[in-house]
Amino acid sequence: MPSLGLIIEATLVMITLMLISIKAGFVDPGGLISSFAVGYTIYVFGDRLFFVPLLIFYIIAGLMTKLRYEEKRLKGAAEEKLGARGWRNVLANGGVATTIVCMAAYTNNLLRPEFLAAYLGAISTAYADTLATEIGLLYPREPRLITNMKPVPAGTPGGVSPYGTAAQLLSAFTIVPATMLFLPTGDWSTVFFNLLVIVLASSFLGSAFDSLMGATMQAVYRCKICGKTTEKRTHCNTEAQLLRGIKYIDNNMVNLIATAVGAVIAYMLVYSGAISFEIS
């Protein structure tokens, strides 16, 4: 059971964070409630060790979504509502991580390396993918589709760019130091290096899987009014025409599946013995 002190701390930190989120426009009302639920659950059950990496993801992804928003909007590829995330987006990015923390806490396995690895695999995939999209959109040329490497319009699901790939490194090099802050370990350098390998491998493969699903299965539409390619079912206030993919597979579902893939890869890297370290 979490201590009263931790519950009070989590409540105060989460209320402060939610006030900042409203002020900064990181989330819409639905996104606010769901991010409170995700953050509070992870804080209370996973303590600071699990909460701080999530916090880094939330703040940096929020800021990067806002970064040069007007430029992304002109490309027709910006998030809607000035980049305020809705509840579907929050649960797609945080649902798997929350489940892992609850399972690990319930089975008393929070400090088993494979559970920490799986958790980091899930959130670093979501984080890397978000940064790859938001920073990738600033790439001056067209991204290329991951399947055939042909240039596609900015914002096309499955599109990859050098900026996006560099952004994945940024995600790993911020989330691993954040994890180290509250890690009860004496062997700092070994754990840091191992976590970095796990996060780089799982987020890179998880994001690649995300792009592959984005390029093949995710529904892509064409706007009947402005002619733009979009992943939204409606554009210019009109129902758009399905161009490729499966109608019910949207970006959020692809993200949710990709975070699960990232978690499984990270878990297996430790469980198989390929990477081994102690955290307590």
Ligand SMILES: [Zn+2]
């Ligand atoms: Zn349109």
